[in-house]
Amino acid sequence: MAPLPSTAVLLRRRPEGEPRPDDFEIVHRPCPDPEDGQLRLEVLWLSLDPYMRGRMSAARSYVEPVGIGDVMAGQAVCRVESSRHPGFAPGTLVLAGSGWCTAALSDGTGLIRLDPAPAPLTAALGVLGMPGLTAYAGLAEIGRPKAGETVVVAAATGPVGSAVGQIARKRGCRAVGIAGGAEKCRLLVEHFGFDAAVDHRAPDFPARLKAACPNGIDVYFENVGGAVWDAVLPLLNDFSRVPVCGLVSQYNATALPAGPNRVPDVMRAVLSRRIEIRGFIVWDFAHRAGEFRREVGTWVADGSMRTLEHRVEGIERAPAALVDMLAGRNLGKVVVKVAPGAPD
Structure with missing residues (x-):
C-alpha cells in the first residue's frame, strides 16, 4: 500500500454572521496507510446539514466545536479502500463520521455497515439516516x-x-x-x-x-x-x-x-x-433507531415515503453549498458527490 492522495476542507476561521466560502480552506495532502486495527476510507458521498453552522461556532453547545485548522465535521457514505482491521474487508460500504475529505483513516469505531440493495446509498444520509x-x-x-x-x-x-x-x-x-x-x-x-x-x-x-x-x-x-x-x-x-x-x-x-x-x-x-x-x-x-430503520425502510422500499435530493459535485464546492443551504437556496436534502464514480 501507499499513501492515498486526499483533499480536505478545513475550518479556516469562525464566521461572524453568515458563513462565507473563504471561512474554509481546501488542502491537498496524503492519507497514510492504515496501521494494525485501522482501515482507510474512500469518501463517496458527503452530507451537508444545518447543525454544521453550530459546529463552526465556539459558543457552548451539545458537542465540541470544530477546531480552527481541523477538518469540517460531517457524515459520509464511504467505501473501505484498504484495511488492517479484522472486522472490515476492502470494498465494504459504511456510514462514517469522516468529515469533509476524500479519504480518511478509521479504527472502526462508530462505523455502520450499509446495504445498497433496499435504497440508494445517499438515503443513509437523509431519510434513512x-x-x-x-x-x-x-x-x-x-x-x-x-x-x-x-x-x-x-x-x-x-x-x-x-x-x-x-x-x-x-x-x-x-x-x-x-x-x-x-x-x-x-x-x-x-x-x-x-x-x-x-x-x-x-x-x-x-x-x-x-x-x-x-x-x-x-x-x-x-x-x-x-x-x-x-x-x-x-x-x-x-x-x-x-x-x-x-x-x-x-x-x-x-x-x-x-x-x-x-x-x-x-x-x-x-x-x-x-x-x-x-x-x-x-x-x-x-434507542428508537432500530424501530425507525424497520418502519421507514419499509416505506422507502414500497415508494410510500418520498424523497428529494439537491446534489453538488466535488468536495471543493461543499463550502458554497453549505452557505446556500443555510440561506434556503437548496431544494431537498443536500449531498455532495465526493468520488467522481460514486455509486448511487
Whole structure:
C-alpha cells in the first residue's frame, strides 16, 4: 500500500454572521496507510446539514466545536479502500463520521455497515439516516401525534421536515408544511403529499397559516424560529406539543432581534394553554433507531415515503453549498458527490 492522495476542507476561521466560502480552506495532502486495527476510507458521498453552522461556532453547545485548522465535521457514505482491521474487508460500504475529505483513516469505531440493495446509498444520509431518525423520533417522543390532529412543520421541503409531514399523514394527521417560495410549496403538496403548504415569504403569511389550520395546531415541529414561530404561537391549541429540532433562522445572528420582549407573551401562552415545548438532539432517541430503520425502510422500499435530493459535485464546492443551504437556496436534502464514480 501507499499513501492515498486526499483533499480536505478545513475550518479556516469562525464566521461572524453568515458563513462565507473563504471561512474554509481546501488542502491537498496524503492519507497514510492504515496501521494494525485501522482501515482507510474512500469518501463517496458527503452530507451537508444545518447543525454544521453550530459546529463552526465556539459558543457552548451539545458537542465540541470544530477546531480552527481541523477538518469540517460531517457524515459520509464511504467505501473501505484498504484495511488492517479484522472486522472490515476492502470494498465494504459504511456510514462514517469522516468529515469533509476524500479519504480518511478509521479504527472502526462508530462505523455502520450499509446495504445498497433496499435504497440508494445517499438515503443513509437523509431519510434513512440522521435526518430521518430526527423526524421519526422527535415526532413520536415529543409530538405524539394522534389521528385527526393538525401537525405543522417548518423548513418542510428539507429532509427532516418532509419526513415529519409524511409520517404525520401516515399517523392519520393533517400535515401542513411551511416553506419559502411557490415552487417549494408546490412540491410539498404534489410530491410529498402534504395536505396544505404555506409560503413564509408571503406578506400575509400569518393569515395564510391560520387559513390552512382552521382547527388550530396540535403539533408544531420547529426547525426555523423567528417570524415563523411568531405566526405559529397564536394558533397553538391547548395541550399542543412543540418538538424543537432547529432554529435555522437564528444560526447566523450576531445579536438579539430588534423589537419588544416577546418572552412574557410566550410564557403566558405556555402556561394558559399548557403547551409542551421541548428541545432535543437526535441521539437523545438513539434507542428508537432500530424501530425507525424497520418502519421507514419499509416505506422507502414500497415508494410510500418520498424523497428529494439537491446534489453538488466535488468536495471543493461543499463550502458554497453549505452557505446556500443555510440561506434556503437548496431544494431537498443536500449531498455532495465526493468520488467522481460514486455509486448511487
